[in-house]
Amino acid sequence: MPELPEIEAIRVVLAKELVGKKIKSIAITNGKLVGRHKTAKEFRAHLEGHAIKGVTRLGRNLLIALDDAATLVIDPGPTGQLLRAKGPKDAKPKHTQAVFTFSQGPELRFVDANATSEMYASVKPAEGEVTVLNKFVDRLALSEDGKVIRRAIPELATLGLDPVIDQFGWDRLGIVLQVAKQPIQTVLKDQRLVAGLGDVYAAETLFTAGVRENRSSETLTSVETRRLHRALIEVISEGLKLGGTTVAPENWVDPDGKGGGYQSHLQVFGREGEPCSQCRTKIQRSETSEYLSFYCARCQA
Template sequence: MPELPEVETTRRHIAPVLEGARISAVELGRDRMARRNMRPQDIPERLLGRRVGRVGRRGKFLLIEVEGDLTWVIHLGMSGRMRITSPSDPLDPHTQLVVTTDRGDQVRLIDPRTFGFVAVFTPEELEHDSLAALGPDALEELPDAATLGARLAGRRAPIKALLLDQRILAGLGNIYADEVLFRARVRPTRPGGDLTPEELADLVAAIPEVLLAGVEMGGTSLDDLAYLLPDGRAGEYLDRLMVYGRAGEPCLVCGTPIERVVVAQRSSHFCPTCQR
């Protein structure tokens, strides 16, 4: 699933293709992909003929500056991936957005489950979107342990649920949240407000360690149909996963079988010996 490392890897691939280019054609697949109060026709109408600025990212959102003070937002949802192609390449099934540049490149969004979305916001619209409530980026704007502790103080929800809350910290999804908690030796079920200062410090240290390794490996491709890099390659962080998807298998540190529980309606994996 695309989480921060997958979105960052995607960003790094598409940035040189889009930045400075002018958009010469826009094709939207399903209308459903235009959400967040966008009409489907707004997407091509607002992008067409405009020059692209910086390709940025906050959490799992791609935020692309577009001439005319617009922000082109792309979210990959759970099954979205992007491809860089030439216009003559055949369309993949479930292609939801095709953007052609004046340099003759195409950037495509492929998303079978359509949990992803596309929007092109004016500054006013951006301000009123839930994007405005997004917390600090888990890599670029990571708070220190004391600041995170203050955000978690008094909270009784499981720390796993709070790590998935993008208003607290933007970028962690189900896979990397489990991996971060393993590295910090904290069980996903622990109430967020109960973490000790030492555990908060371990957590804040674990976040960039896990996420940077994920970025370096090009993200996590769970199987051949899931996330792929924009050049079609698979991300290789799958080989580094310590707990996610390993229920019943021995912990790679201590050998205890990894357990699976449901937290915040999501599967959560942890080592009952290593994590307290």
């Protein structure tokens, strides 16, 4: 699943390639992808003919801002990929659900074998309209940037704290853990609490923090919460620096078909049966309906 660092890697490519270009046309081959709109035609009408002003991100959503104050929001879900055509004759991959053509440059395809992704055009609310923000973001975010994005795109108002954009210290993360009272990996993955993580970075964060994935979040001590916060920032920063993680089964790649570099730094994820890098104990796997995790029973408590 593309998580925060992978979405950011996509964002960097799209920002470089698309800003200043006009969306010439959009072909939608799966109506469900734009199911928030009455018709695909209505979706296209918001976007076609408009120039791209900027590409940003919030949680696992890509946000493409247009010159008419609408924003194209893309949530690739667990398996969606955005791929730039390699040339005019490059055949469309199987499961292509949307094709964007621009005033210049290659077309952009959205490919997903499943129906778990979505995209929509969000129209900026009218002046004076109040957007109720996620309560954790409203009270705990130290940066205003994420609040500004949520107010402009009300569909994202319920999103929880983005570790990069919203910024919050360990004490504020501690408040989320106290309120949530869920297994800690469930909390880290719940987009209404912490936005941007999936199983890969959640499991790696928990290993780095020395905390087991199934600990109920409110039982973490302040020392553990501090370690968890530091681990979260460290793991996400490293993932960003290395351009994301490419692991089976999805094998995520960026729009130019390039994989990430973080997979060779994974300490536990996907390493069941291999020795722990710290203590040589065999890494174990844990799967529930909420998450898939990997852990070292000796290093994590």
